[in-house]
Amino acid sequence: MLFLHDVHAVIGEREFDFEDAVRDEYGPAVAEDGARLLWYLHATHGAGEAYKIITVTAVPDGAAWERLVHRLRRGDLADWSARVDAMRYGSTSSLLVQTDWSPLGAIDLDEVPGAAGPEREVVVLREDTVRGVDLLESPVPAHAGDTGGDDVLSCVAAFTPALGADGSLRVLYRVAPREQWTAAFGADHGWGDWSGSVTPALPEGACLTSRMLRTTSWSPLA
Numbered sequence: 001m002l003f004l005h006d007v008h009a010v011i012g013e014r015e016f017d018f019e020d021a022v023r024d025e026y027g028p029a030v031a032e033d034g035a036r037l038l039w040y041l042h043a044t045h046g047a048g049e050a051y052k053i054i055t056v057t058a059v060p061d062g063a064a065w066e067r068l069v070h071r072l073r074r075g076d077l078a079d080w081s082a083r084v085d086a087m088r089y090g091s092t093s094s095l096l097v098q099t100d101w102s103p104l105g106a107i108d109l110d111e112v113p114g115a116a117g118p119e120r121e122v123v124v125l126r127e128d129t130v131r132g133v134d135l136l137e138s139p140v141p142a143h144a145g146d147t148g149g150d151d152v153l154s155c156v157a158a159f160t161p162a163l164g165a166d167g168s169l170r171v172l173y174r175v176a177p178r179e180q181w182t183a184a185f186g187a188d189h190g191w192g193d194w195s196g197s198v199t200p201a202l203p204e205g206a207c208l209t210s211r212m213l214r215t216t217s218w219s220p221l222a
Contacts, residue, residue: 001058001107002065002162003038003096005170008053014087015051021084022055023116023218029077031114033067035059038112038221041125041213049211054127058109065095096159096170104157116218123222124175125213126153128197132206133169151196152176158198171198174222175212 010018019040027037036058043052059065071077098104153173160169173196193199199208215222 001060001098002062003098003159004055004057004059004065004068005094005096005159006055006057006091007093008055008084008091009089010051010053011087011089012051015053018053018084018087019216021080021087022053023216025080026077026084027220028115029071029080030057030059030068033071034064034109035068036109036112036114036220038107040216040219041127042216044124044212044214052211054213058107058112060109094170095162097162099158099160099169102158103155112220116220119217120215120219120222122217123215125156125215126173126175126210127213128169128171128173128199128208128210130169130171130198130202130206130208133202152181152194153196155196155198173197 008018022037022040030037037055038058039054039056041054041056043049043054057068059068072081153175156172156174158169158171176196202208
């Protein structure tokens with residue numbers, strides 16, 4: 001399975017138009033060909049990046065990805081793509097696959113709603129981009145996917161580029177509710193990061209950047 005990770009720099013006054021276009025048109029349209037929009041995430045205001053939207057779309061295989069690209073460029077989604085281009089300053093796309101230890105694991109895309117699902121509580125996520133990692137030699141983090149205990153972070157998914165090995169890793173965490181922070185920060189575990197992160201398992205020389213995100217109430221996955 002492949003994952004299309006898009007970062008959209010949205011024009012502030014078009015933020016809600018862009019969200020409507022993704023929720024009401026893009027999500028249902030890609031579902032017609034077996035793909036699914038998994039996450040629609042806002043960069044949290046005050047955390048460094050205003051009006052950045054991250055979308056993650058799962059596609060079953062390379063052929064499905066190629067069809068989606070064709071639809072967006074020259075097919076039935078070309079007009080939609082042109083309209084949303086006018087709502088943003090630009091976008092960047094990455095084609096990813098999961099790491100072997102990613103907690104997300106196998107997904108039955110038929111069980112992911114193709115249209116906006118029922119509203120749910122908004123949650124905060126952290127996305128780390130790590131560079132300088134040799135994935136073949138790095139140890140599997142023992143706590144990856146462990147949602148128990150008092151950890152501030154629980155790993156949701158981990159990805160690496162589908163094309164080429166550039167030594168990068170993208171990790172998505174769910175941030176624990178605020179009432180859990182006090183107990184976690186009060187414990188001295190000698191962290192190099194918030195508890196639950198993969199940071200202590202990274203090799204020397206790796207560099208990491210983070211962005212704080214929040215889900216929408218309709219995002220298919222939280």
